[in-house]
Amino acid sequence: MTDPLARPDRHLETRLVHEGSFRSEFGETSEALFLTQGHVYASAEQAERRFTGDDPGYQYARFSNPTVAMFEARMASLERAEAARATATGMAAVTAALVGQVRAGDHVVAARALFGSCRYVVEEFLPRFGVASTLVDGRDLAAWEKAVRPETKTFFLESPANPTLDLVDIAGVARIARQAGATLVVDNVFATALYQRPLELGADCVVYSATKHIDGQGRCLGGVILSSQDFIEKHVQTYLRQTGPAMSPFNAWVLLKSLETLPLRVERQTRSAGLIADRLADHPGVARLIYPGRPDHPQAELVRRQMTGASNLIAIEIVGGKAGAFRFLNALRLVLISNNLGDAKSLVTHPATTTHQRFKPEERTAMGIGEGLVRLSVGLEHPDDLLRDLEEALSAVSV
Numbered sequence: 001m002t003d004p005l006a007r008p009d010r011h012l013e014t015r016l017v018h019e020g021s022f023r024s025e026f027g028e029t030s031e032a033l034f035l036t037q038g039h040v041y042a043s044a045e046q047a048e049r050r051f052t053g054d055d056p057g058y059q060y061a062r063f064s065n066p067t068v069a070m071f072e073a074r075m076a077s078l079e080r081a082e083a084a085r086a087t088a089t090g091m092a093a094v095t096a097a098l099v100g101q102v103r104a105g106d107h108v109v110a111a112r113a114l115f116g117s118c119r120y121v122v123e124e125f126l127p128r129f130g131v132a133s134t135l136v137d138g139r140d141l142a143a144w145e146k147a148v149r150p151e152t153k154t155f156f157l158e159s160p161a162n163p164t165l166d167l168v169d170i171a172g173v174a175r176i177a178r179q180a181g182a183t184l185v186v187d188n189v190f191a192t193a194l195y196q197r198p199l200e201l202g203a204d205c206v207v208y209s210a211t212k213h214i215d216g217q218g219r220c221l222g223g224v225i226l227s228s229q230d231f232i233e234k235h236v237q238t239y240l241r242q243t244g245p246a247m248s249p250f251n252a253w254v255l256l257k258s259l260e261t262l263p264l265r266v267e268r269q270t271r272s273a274g275l276i277a278d279r280l281a282d283h284p285g286v287a288r289l290i291y292p293g294r295p296d297h298p299q300a301e302l303v304r305r306q307m308t309g310a311s312n313l314i315a316i317e318i319v320g321g322k323a324g325a326f327r328f329l330n331a332l333r334l335v336l337i338s339n340n341l342g343d344a345k346s347l348v349t350h351p352a353t354t355t356h357q358r359f360k361p362e363e364r365t366a367m368g369i370g371e372g373l374v375r376l377s378v379g380l381e382h383p384d385d386l387l388r389d390l391e392e393a394l395s396a397v398s399v
């Protein structure tokens with residue numbers, strides 16, 4: 001049973017500690033981990049009623065699970081979404097949100113600047129099944145409008161995008177989608193729900209890789225889809241139930257506990273990222289630094305309009321192209337080389353040779369990913385220690 005004291009008017013920090021919790025007959029403080037594949041029924045009649053939906057209990061962990069349900073309820077509360085469904089990974093969430101809506105003959109429009117696997121789903125996977133896709137410069141509203149066809153079913157974007165930190169005007173694209181009779185799905189990983197609320201900006205569906213800031217401690221994979229109840233029932237529920245990318249109850253428990261500290265972690269990481277961005281922006285080893293919290297971000301006005309905070313991610317073009325970037329990465333002692341992000345540990349990656357390696361150089365250029373670009377995910381270490389490590393490594397670039 002859901003906490004009878006849950007109140008939607010509570011502050012976000014409070015809801016992230018309590019919302020969605022229910023207690024078993026043992027009255028545990030911490031949420032219980034129901035590590036079970038299935039559930040038993042008191043009678044054959046009850047089993048039948050569970051499968052017709054007349055008895056609201058659980059059946060099988062591919063469909064739902066009490067611990068996963070607590071995580072879903074807490075995530076829904078975070079964005080004040082009507083409904084949430086958890087998935088095994090962020091990519092499972094992206095794939096379900098898109099594939100669940102389309103059939104052969106339909107058309108999808110997406111921003112060109114996407115995480116590599118998201119681009120694969122849109123550009124290569126969907127067309128294999130007769131779903132056409134058009135990639136546009138997400139920053140250009142006219143390009144979204146021009147790409148619309150009578151058979152366009154959904155729009156997809158990331159904002160800020162991985163790894164360039166380009167923004168897309170979510171409210172603007174939502175308007176165009178609505179006029180076209182299409183839906184808008186937003187991958188909100190980089191902004192986090194703390195700093196951007198796509199549903200409030202007009203999106204129909206928000207997806208997260210919970211692997212990133214939501215876990216935030218490098219432990220487990222997860223994904224989540226947030227939307228109206230109607231969207232979930234129409235497009236997501238059956239797809240998930242029948243194809244099976246379910247979140248493990250164990251992972252749901254880890255992620256549920258992580259949500260309790262999400263604001264503390266992301267606010268601290270973002271504060272440190274702001275300090276680091278300001279200190280490194282004019283460093284001679286840095287050709288260009290892009291950070292949504294700085295007034296020199298190319299879309300600073302849109303940042304102010306659409307986001308309530310910046311990000312813990314910084315895009316840094318290192319002087320000297322790939323060689324310079326590699327010298328920088330290899331000279332770091334505290335910041336770790338890893339393709340993950342949102343972690344308590346500061347992590348740095350070279351997208352051109354890792355997350356976006358499969359693209360041709362000209363495709364990477366069109367996405368804004370240069371050979372010298374590195375993506376820094378600022379963690380929870382003291383910013384002075386991070387700055388010392390980053391500045392020492394940058395001095396290696398010009399050697």
Ligand SMILES: Cc1ncc(COP(=O)(O)O)c(C=O)c1O
Binds near residue numbers: 162
């Ligand atoms: C923006 C974005 N979306 C989706 C994903 C996929 O998430 P997962 O690795 O949990 O499948 C990632 C992972 O790096 C990401 O950065």
